[in-house]
Amino acid sequence: MAFTDIKLEHKQQALADLRSVKELFASRGWFAGTSGNLSVRVGDFTPDEFYFAITASGKDKTVHTPEDYLFVDKNGKACEATNLKPSAETLIHNEIYRLTGAGAIFHVHSVYSAVMSEWFWERRAVPVDGVELIKGLNIWDEEAHIDIPIVTNFAEIPRIVPEVTERLDKRIPGIILRKHGIYAWGANAFEAKRHIEAFEFLFEYVYRWEMLNGKK
Ligand SMILES: CSC[C@@H](O)[C@@H](O)C(=O)COP(=O)(O)O
Numbered sequence: 001m002a003f004t005d006i007k008l009e010h011k012q013q014a015l016a017d018l019r020s021v022k023e024l025f026a027s028r029g030w031f032a033g034t035s036g037n038l039s040v041r042v043g044d045f046t047p048d049e050f051y052f053a054i055t056a057s058g059k060d061k062t063v064h065t066p067e068d069y070l071f072v073d074k075n076g077k078a079c080e081a082t083n084l085k086p087s088a089e090t091l092i093h094n095e096i097y098r099l100t101g102a103g104a105i106f107h108v109h110s111v112y113s114a115v116m117s118e119w120f121w122e123r124r125a126v127p128v129d130g131v132e133l134i135k136g137l138n139i140w141d142e143e144a145h146i147d148i149p150i151v152t153n154f155a156e157i158p159r160i161v162p163e164v165t166e167r168l169d170k171r172i173p174g175i176i177l178r179k180h181g182i183y184a185w186g187a188n189a190f191e192a193k194r195h196i197e198a199f200e201f202l203f204e205y206v207y208r209w210e211m212l213n214g215k216k
């Protein structure tokens with residue numbers, strides 16, 4: 001399927017989803033200093049061909065402008081003529097889509113995800129034990145234990161991609177960049193939003209639990 005074959009209404013729906021999630025996350029203070037990026041996939045998916053709308057790089061994500069998003073292909077290249085640059089981290093979105101076939105991917109820099117990624121760096125995962133909101137990740141086991149993977153935060157984004165390939169756990173819809181932030185994904189914007197909210201809750205829970213116990 002070529003990008004031009006995708007219905008305009010689907011593209012417009014993706015942009016509307018991005019706009020509402022961006023506004024909500026901004027209201028929570030999740031885009032400090034222009035950080036964070038959001039994408040929603042459009043059209044059919046195969047690992048070899050897919051398209052998504054993504055936030056343009058370096059924009060103030062707490063405001064709406066006509067230049068907030070652009071569409072890119074499976075290589076992260078713009079699908080239409082534009083002066084806009086896709087997010088500097090587009091290649092991470094590309095790899096997560098390729099591996100999971102997700103419908104939306106959201107990335108925020110939150111203090112709890114960054115602090116916990118450093119606290120648990122030696123084990124390369126943030127462990128969470130039996131917390132109810134693990135079910136928000138669509139993991140329904142009794143007293144589930146999960147390990148949320150952490151990858152190296154290389155300055156050059158292409159160097160991060162192979163670690164994402166290696167560490168992404170299909171059971172867990174998220175991955176953390178060390179001292180950076182969380183990527184979460186889902187079948188659509190609603191699910192990706194639920195996942196990022198659940199992760200944020202879990203990071204704060206683990207942080208407080210570790211503090212209370214004076215661990216390490
Ligand atoms: C301005 S600090 C954040 C960036 O380095 C990056 O990590 C980020 O999340 C936003 O980059 P962007 O290119 O705007 O998508």
Ligand SMILES: [Zn+2]
Binds near residue numbers: 035036107180
């Ligand atoms: Zn980032």
